[in-house]
Amino acid sequence: MQERRPTASGVRAAAERIADAVTKTPLLPLDWKGRRLWVKAECLQQGGAFKLRGASNRLLQLDAAGRARGVVAFSSGNHAQGVALAAQRLGIAATIVMPADAPAVKVAGTRAAGAEIVFFDRASESREAIGARLAAESGATLVPSFDDVDVIEGQGSVGVEIRDQLGAPPPMVLVPCGGGGLSAGIALALPESEIVIVEPEGWDDMARSLAAGEIVPVAEPAPPTSCDALQTKLVSPLTFAALSEAGARGLAVSEEEVAEAMRFAFRALRLVAEPGGAVALAAVLAGKVDPPEGSVIVVSGGNVDPGLYAELLSAG
Template sequence: MIERVPSAEGVLAAAKRIASLVTRTPLLPLDWQGRRFWVKPECLQQSGSFKLRGASNRLMQLSDAERARGVVAFSSGNHAQGVAMAAQRLGIAATIVMPADAPAVKVEGTRNSGAEIVFFDRETESREAIGARLAAEQGATLVPSFDDVDVIEGQGTIGVETGEQLGKAPPLVIVPCGGGGLSGGIALALPESRIVPVEPAGWDDMTRSLETGRIVPVEEPPPPTLCDALQTKLVSPLTFGALRDAGARGLAVSEAEVEEAMRFAFRNLRIVAEPGGAVALAALISGRVDAPDGSVIVVSGGNVDPALYARIVGR
């Protein structure tokens, strides 16, 4: 039996499937250092991040029997909210495994969509193990945050939209990267574009994996980071394969560069970018990537605690 892998055709099908459930986010023009760039603000997406796309694509394809048994997901917040919102709309019960230190705004958003939350200790417990146990106990479908073909193809619909809005493939797309579902999906949707996945410093396992040609984990112990949405210690063969086949090369940005990008987004674009959502913009404005005219930068989410955001933007 041939194992299914995400494909460009699957991304196109996902775009049609979820069109009525997600917001077609705009492309915001950004004139910077003599060049015109385009920012794709998924912070304006329903649920506050791109994760609604993959969750909707996965849940819409469940059978009636699977819907009746519910779904389980594990997430620090954005995937949690995406799954919870998609499940609520489709009348599916959702249980979400979240770290005890998840940002309050993400916990609240998940709970407001009707999901049951099970907390865990990020340092001593495995969210994957807890999620698998709960799914087995409930007979529910486990919905991974990135290690899933339908989820990856759903996230890639951002690339479909971008190509349609520009009328062509951009030369370069800079994308935040945790597990690689978003960057891998976009790579499938825009095969003519160069893809640059961006991670927080010390959490750059996708960057190092692409450099070495094999999947390597985050080096222990990883440093603390404000980018809670990107704290993935090991990427998926599905996402790694999509980015490797696209010839993608990643890079990492510092915490200071992330904070500056959040301030830049507020001042210049009038959008709220959470730390993990701002890493691609950080790569651009810090000069870590020389982006040609017409390049696209994805701001992947805006779910940030107000107090933290006020401190960062007010500096």
């Protein structure tokens, strides 16, 4: 039996399915080096990141029995909040496996949406194993953050919106990448556009996988990074295949380049961008890519602890 894979038609269907559950986020103009670029502000999405899209698409398709058994997810915070919020709206019990060092603002947001949180040690425990065990024990549905067709297709609604807002596909879309659910979904929604994924230095396993033509893990020991939302050590065959078939390529940015992008987003765009959400903007500002007129930069999330954010802004 052939494994189900995400498709362009599935992305369009997901966009229609979740239209009333998510915010249609704005495209903000950015004049850069004599050309007009656009910033897709998913940091303004409900829950502070794009993750509500995939979570809503997955949970809306559960039958009554599935909803009654609840859902389990694992996440450093943005997917956690997306699943918790979607579950709360549908009356579904949600249990979220989160790293003990997850940003406090993400923990608080997940709790506020009514989810139960199970913490784990990122260095010594497997969130996948814990999530699978909890789901098996309760009969709940496991909702992965990126290794799931419905989640990927839901995230791809970002690309559907971009096309609708511009009236045509942009020449290039730059997308932050952890597991690749958002970038894979956008690639399916915008096959005419060049897709450039951006990751933190040392965590650029998708970029290296695309260059090698096969999935390769993050090289150990992985360096510390402020981009907690993008700390994925091995990407999914689903997301890798979609991006590989789209001819996507990858870039990596440094911690200082990310910090400068966060400061720029605040000063020039009046956007609060978390570190992982700012990496695509960082690549442009650092001159690591030269996007043509009309290209789109996705700022994927804005859930950053206030203390860290204030310190970062004052340092600039």
